[in-house]
Amino acid sequence: MTVIPMMKPPNKREAQDIIRKLAAEGQVFFHPHIRKAKRRKITTLQILNCLKKGQVDEEPTQNFSHKGWQTAIVAQIAGARLRVVVCLRWSQDALVITAYYD
Numbered sequence: 409m410t411v412i413p414m415m416k417p418p419n420k421r422e423a424q425d426i427i428r429k430l431a432a433e434g435q436v437f438f439h440p441h442i443r444k445a446k447r448r449k450i451t452t453l454q455i456l457n458c459l460k461k462g463q464v465d466e467e468p469t470q471n472f473s474h475k476g477w478q479t480a481i482v483a484q485i486a487g488a489r490l491r492v493v494v495c496l497r498w499s500q501d502a503l504v505i506t507a508y509y510d
Contacts, residue, residue: 409433409500417468418496423479424464426496431459435501439474445507450490455507458483458492471495474503482510 418426430436436459438452445455462483471478476497483490489510495503 411500417470417477420464420467420479423468423477423496424462424481427459427462427464427479427481427494427502430496430500430502431456437501437503439503439505441506442504448508450507450509454485454490455492455504458485458490458507459494459502459504462490462492468496474505475499476503478505 436456442455458481462481464479464481466480468477468479470476474495474497476495476499478493478495480491480493482492490507491510492507493505495505497503
């Protein structure tokens with residue numbers, strides 16, 4: 409089981425490692441807002457591939473409403489740069505908040 413640090417924000421590299429582990433373990437959940445990604449023609453598989461292979465490009469910041477550390481991860485998916493905003497929740501899972509092409 410992946411352990412998400414609670415006392416201090418993970419750095420970009422730690423966040424990337426945590427996201428990849430949670431995605432591999434199937435501990436990824438989707439916020440209702442992600443429905444907009446479907447309208448943007450972004451599939452769940454594309455989002456999961458971004459989580460597994462992408463690079464974190466924002467320092468994680470505390471997100472009190474989702475109870476965790478929020479960051480963004482980007483990857484080249486289907487010929488375009490996909491950005492996924494994700495919260496590493498203290499409940500030891502990842503919440504995908506939104507996804508869009510840069």
